[in-house]
Amino acid sequence: MSTSAKPSIDMRILNGNDAAIGQFPFIVSVIRMGVHQCGGSILSNRYVLSAAHCIGHFDGNGNFILRDVKKYTIRAGSNNHLCGGVIAKVAEFVANENYFNDLHDLSILRLKTALIYSNTIKAITLDTSVVPVGTTVTIAGWGRQSPFGALATKLQYTTEKVLSRSACYDKIVLDSPDIYCLARPVNNGVCCGDSGGPAILADKLVAVASFVVGAHCGVDYPDGFAKISTHLDWIRAHSDI
Structure with missing residues (x-):
């Protein structure tokens, strides 16, 4: 993936806090x-x-190739990955065709067996609005806790702030209505293993972790997240919500 002359890499939460059990069900x-991705x-x-x-x-011709769905499972209801x-097996999945x-870095996974809701397993409501510039959102994941370190065993969380599209362009030369650029201090934010994870505001899902820019995570560029509100139709078309 790339957003400009600056290389981007797969997402990874730096300097986060341990999540409480059931905080992000x-x-x-x-x-x-068998390995957290x-x-x-x-x-x-x-x-x-x-x-x-x-x-x-993506292959050498620019075609997006799905991996073998039989090799995928998910773990729900635990702060430890x-x-x-x-554990639930994945029956099928689909990536956004765009x-x-x-951009449009979203996928939906259908599980072979239905999850049973509990205090630690719940669905999240999707945000349907555009989050105002300057708003603080919460992100969470099991990604690396230092740029070249190991994955976090315990679920981590931290906060980032929504940048304007013009500020995003100034920082990473990318302007799109379909992403949020989220700002944070250097050596904070998402890192490897956090891709696909949530950005949350008022208990609603506002975005999905997509990319970082720079030689490694935690550098002085915003993190890129796929915006939920502009992808609602696609999400609903490929799920049962």
């Missing part, structure tokens, strides 16, 4: 071949929303 670990958010007891690049890749909660150049 909608978040899941998206697992490939990305975050995701529960849309319903059968569907999870994540990032497109979590389930596929290695244990606890429940995903390219860091």
